[in-house]
Amino acid sequence: MKFSLRLASLKSGLFWRTFFLLGALTTTSMTAWVGMISVVQHEPQVQQISSQVISVVTITHAALTHSAPELRRELLFELVSNEGIRVFPLEEDDKVEPPASNALMPDIEKLVKAKLGADTRFSSKVNGVAGFWVSFNIDDDQYWLMLERERIRGLTGIQWLGWASVVSVVSLVGAAFISSLINLPLRRLTQATRDFAQGKRPAPLPEKGPIEIMEANRSFNQMVDDLQQVESDRAVILAGISHDLRTPLARMQLEVEMANLSQEAREGMQSDIGQMDAIIGQFLDYAKPTEASSFINVDISELLTDTAHEASRLPDVRINTDIAPGAHAMGNATDIKRVINNLIENARRYGKTPGQDVTEIDIKCSVKGMHTSKRVIIEVQDHGSGVPPDQIEQLLKPFTRLDTARGQANGAGLGLAIVERVITRHNAELHVRNRDGGGLQIQIVMKAL
Structure with a gap:
């Protein structure tokens, strides 16, 4: 039950609604941005990498073709040390793995083969050595040219995911901050309204x-x-x-x-x-x-005991008490005592058992719950004829008297209205119901100390 209430609050809270809307907007915008960048960059990136591969292969081919045979070893060493380019003879028994599978590679192969020849081969690993491998011919001999992958590699999927995650986190933090700024004035207004109530x-x-x-x-x-x-x-x-x-x-x-x-x-x-x-x-x-500033720690048990003792002096009343000791709550002792006296007087007037000269009234007090959920429960009930269920809500309205159900009323019909008004100011709960076995039961639930 509590989980469902929290979930409903999560869905209906302005902060979370704003947060989710901003988060969804940011995520959608970022997805669209990544897609747009991918589409826009695809062709230029293909052209750049293809041109680089074609240029390196062409220059290497020309250098090896026009250099003296005794200088080729020194040239190859310089290409490896300065340019990161290696040239190996292409053998029939080479273990060749297919090129990397990504969105750019098919278009790169197409452009490179158009310049270097349709028999140009590509590989991501030859004989266990990883790199960007491209084949080329010198006369009738075939060679592998290997480039370091870092020179021609753009952002990988993992890198895109990493950057997207960083942007998402920053966006969500920004959404939370913006939601807090939007929600702060309303939260202040809500708290002020609750305090005033x-x-x-x-x-x-x-x-x-x-x-x-x-x-x-x-x-x-x-x-x-x-x-x-x-x-x-x-x-x-x-x-x-x-x-x-x-x-x-x-x-x-x-x-x-x-x-x-x-x-x-x-x-x-x-x-x-x-x-x-x-x-x-x-x-x-x-x-x-009832001013909240006048609230103090009230010993409810002692207050009820004293009030019951005073009421028991009335000649036409018999008070039965079941008061747990040590019940404390914040409130105005005078107003709480006035509430209990009103309930006793209400029961004395209208809760008399038919055929009896004495009105029997039960006053109970108990403490339930643990820690912050502790509640003081006060019950005042009579043994009369009760109230028709469809008229119970009318009892709490000012100037209401249910003469047909509760006998003749001599007051202004404000007794329970006063009780309800004071209890509301104490941020407590008031429950009115018919008692099992006959009579009216009025229950007050206050937060315990």
């Missing part, structure tokens, strides 16, 4: 480079500033609304206490005022930002 304030992106990248970075920086300002303004507005609403609520509470009302009417009005105050608190909790 996790509640962090990303460092401003550099507003330089190509005009498209510069404009994208400038727009992102402006967006971050605008959203931060909106978040700040919203917190100030909601704080002001809270103060303005809770002040008259406090006066109403006082007037209810002092009014000449029946006990039933007084308790009903006090309940309504309490609900209004709770709804205001939910709005503030939902709007409150």
Whole structure:
């Protein structure tokens, strides 16, 4: 599974796409260049080598023909020592191997035979001696003239392959460098977006480079500033609304206490005022930002134990705990505790087993995985009637209340929305599902320390 994900990432990553495209373009261009050079150089190289062979054979033939017999030995020695040319008599029993098989040799043979005669022979090795061998006649005698192959040899296939490999490596390194330059601004933008989604304030992106990248970075920086300002303004507005609403609520509470009302009417009005105050608190909790800069090493085990102990004091709740010791994660302890309290309150309100006066709530915590893959898993579940499977996703939406499935709701429908918002800011996972045996199970998965 992990291999397939990595392979998919490899195929879809912009860096690798750019790298492979540049590599393919470079390889295609180099192949075309080599083919073009081979075609263009073929004829001139054939002409050059043929002319050289014809000239050497002709000059050697003339020198041997017109020199005095007593000076021929000295002439042959000079040809060997200075020119690398050897002349041997051609014998019938010579062991002759065919000439080298390459693209140039057939055309070279054709041109040389046209000048020196159709009976001219060629060989790559005579009597075990390697070289470029050409036969020629002096009167009725036949001779071998041997040239060093280095004098007439162009680039071999191995040499072409070597140069092509060097060019390919250099081209691929250049493609990787170019891909990195192209991908760097996008990688910075992706990381900044991810940090912002996790509640962090990303460092401003550099507003330089190509005009498209510069404009994208400038727009992102402006967006971050605008959203931060909106978040700040919203917190100030909601704080002001809270103060303005809770002040008259406090006066109403006082007037209810002092009014000449029946006990039933007084308790009903006090309940309504309490609900209004709770709804205001939910709005503030939902709007409150969770700053990543406030994250510390939180002892999740201790926090859950304390929260469960506090919840167990409620008269209509029974808390069952299974909390593994030593579970630690980075986060805001206050916000995590608020999340757990919201889940407990949600279970207390809507998770009561039919026919029972006490709501049974299970709180579990475990640590799974090894090293960098360690995870803290928190579970809060009730034993109620659960939620229809097709409506589970609706639970996390703000202002959503599933009255028919979970009983009557007295809040604003922000409890699980607050949980989802805080968990997202902690870069954790939230899973909501029906519990085996009845009830709702809410699971939080955090990266363990």
